[in-house]
Amino acid sequence: MQFLDIREADFQAKFDAIVERGEESGREVEEVVLGIIADVRKRGDEALLDYTKRFDRLECEAASGLEVTAAEFDKAFAELDQQDLAALKLAVERVGRFHEKQKQQTWISTEEPDIMLGQKVTPLAKVGIYVPGGKACYPSSVIMNAVPAKVAGVGEIIMVVPAPGGELNAHVMVAAKLSGVDRVFKIGGAQAVAALAYGTATVPRVDKITGPGNIYVATAKKLVFGQVGIDMIAGPSEILVINDGTGNPTHIAADLLSQAEHDELASSVLITTDRSFGEKVAAEVERQLKELSREKIARKSWESFGVIIAAGNLEEAIAFSNRIAPEHLELAVENPFEILPLITNAGAIFMGHYTPEAAGDYLAGPNHTLPTGGTARFFSPLSVDDFVKKSSIVHFTKGGIQRLGRDIVRIAELEGLEAHGKSVSVRLD
Numbered sequence: 001m002q003f004l005d006i007r008e009a010d011f012q013a014k015f016d017a018i019v020e021r022g023e024e025s026g027r028e029v030e031e032v033v034l035g036i037i038a039d040v041r042k043r044g045d046e047a048l049l050d051y052t053k054r055f056d057r058l059e060c061e062a063a064s065g066l067e068v069t070a071a072e073f074d075k076a077f078a079e080l081d082q083q084d085l086a087a088l089k090l091a092v093e094r095v096g097r098f099h100e101k102q103k104q105q106t107w108i109s110t111e112e113p114d115i116m117l118g119q120k121v122t123p124l125a126k127v128g129i130y131v132p133g134g135k136a137c138y139p140s141s142v143i144m145n146a147v148p149a150k151v152a153g154v155g156e157i158i159m160v161v162p163a164p165g166g167e168l169n170a171h172v173m174v175a176a177k178l179s180g181v182d183r184v185f186k187i188g189g190a191q192a193v194a195a196l197a198y199g200t201a202t203v204p205r206v207d208k209i210t211g212p213g214n215i216y217v218a219t220a221k222k223l224v225f226g227q228v229g230i231d232m233i234a235g236p237s238e239i240l241v242i243n244d245g246t247g248n249p250t251h252i253a254a255d256l257l258s259q260a261e262h263d264e265l266a267s268s269v270l271i272t273t274d275r276s277f278g279e280k281v282a283a284e285v286e287r288q289l290k291e292l293s294r295e296k297i298a299r300k301s302w303e304s305f306g307v308i309i310a311a312g313n314l315e316e317a318i319a320f321s322n323r324i325a326p327e328h329l330e331l332a333v334e335n336p337f338e339i340l341p342l343i344t345n346a347g348a349i350f351m352g353h354y355t356p357e358a359a360g361d362y363l364a365g366p367n368h369t370l371p372t373g374g375t376a377r378f379f380s381p382l383s384v385d386d387f388v389k390k391s392s393i394v395h396f397t398k399g400g401i402q403r404l405g406r407d408i409v410r411i412a413e414l415e416g417l418e419a420h421g422k423s424v425s426v427r428l429d
Contacts, residue, residue, distance in 0.1 A: 019373075063200070088175055089178060120390065209230050239255065266301045347379075
């Protein structure tokens with residue numbers, strides 16, 4: 001962990017090492033992924049069976065064995081503790097209620113008597129969601145990807161998830177069923193992305209792929225983009241806490257570690273106007289690290305990419321935050337609503353001393369699939385908008401084309417596109 005002062009001459013150079021920490025999909029990774037994609041396109045189900053046996057130690061006689069059965073779903077529900085089931089149901093309900101407010105309707109404007117304009121909103125027909133199955137199980141990822149798709153009205157939701165050794169996580173399966181997922185396949189990695197993008201005899205081709213994954217999954221999504229839509233290329237998780245010296249160091253230390261335990265590349269940053277408060281947080285992080293079951297991962301993250309920054313005032317802290325555009329931003333200050341208007345770049349903003357980032361991860365309501373690595377400057381959280389497409393509607397009456405036609409022709413002539421202009425002029429009196 002580093003302790004930096006924002007006013008030091010070499011501050012930016014030191015902090016850049018954290019900003020640039022993400023795994024790069026170098027040529028070697030891209031070549032491997034391109035090979036897998038090409039193989040799945042060529043051999044379809046046969047390739048999926050081979051890769052699943054090789055990478056996940058799951059051997060099936062036929063590709064139909066890769067799909068989760070009704071009996072496997074029933075087994076997952078039977079295994080689940082009732083309190084866990086209640087919590088998952090609550091998360092699905094709250095996330096659904098929040099995303100219902102994002103829905104847009106088709107609209108028509110008749111402001112002009114001879115021209116009608118509008119926008120048609122249409123749900124995507126098929127969507128694929130990728131759910132990781134590596135270092136932890138993520139039922140929350142299922143909920144955050146499937147629920148907005150369901151709210152949007154997507155026709156069919158296809159989920160892929162690795163099942164190492166054939167083992168399915170009961171919580172992930174139950175979350176899929178509660179969230180409205182239609183079909184689940186026990187495949188992961190770049191081969192799963194390729195199957196969703198191009199389709200096989202068993203796995204349907206989809207219109208869009210969403211959900212996080214490792215560097216091979218992220219690279220595969222990038223390489224199939226254009227063949228299908230994707231949500232974003234997600235990097236390592238990150239949290240930035242802005243603090244004014246108020247609050248409880250124990251709480252803030254816990255919030256920083258909630259990201260550090262994700263993986264070794266996660267970044268946890270505190271910027272405070274009170275250096276002594278920052279020192280208390282650092283001591284508390286060290287104490288809490290020893291209590292974590294994932295201490296090895298969290299410690300590696302904290303020691304490599306954790307930093308506490310001293311700022312002269314909140315204005316400096318806010319300017320710094322806007323510059324790096326964090327995935328998760330906590331405003332751990334006395335009056336968060338006072339500085340909220342000054343925040344311009346953040347994936348999600350958590351307000352005050354009693355709003356830990358983890359509340360947003362699970363069941364506050366907003367989506368936890370957020371832009372990382374500074375992309376909150378131009379990307380937004382996953383939403384209902386990601387699962388619909390919009391078509392413009394244009395209708396001119398004869399009077400409308402007569403009224404505006406000559407100006408349309410004039411602009412076409414400015415661009416040297418004679419046929420464009422003629423398609424209008426032939427309709428004019």
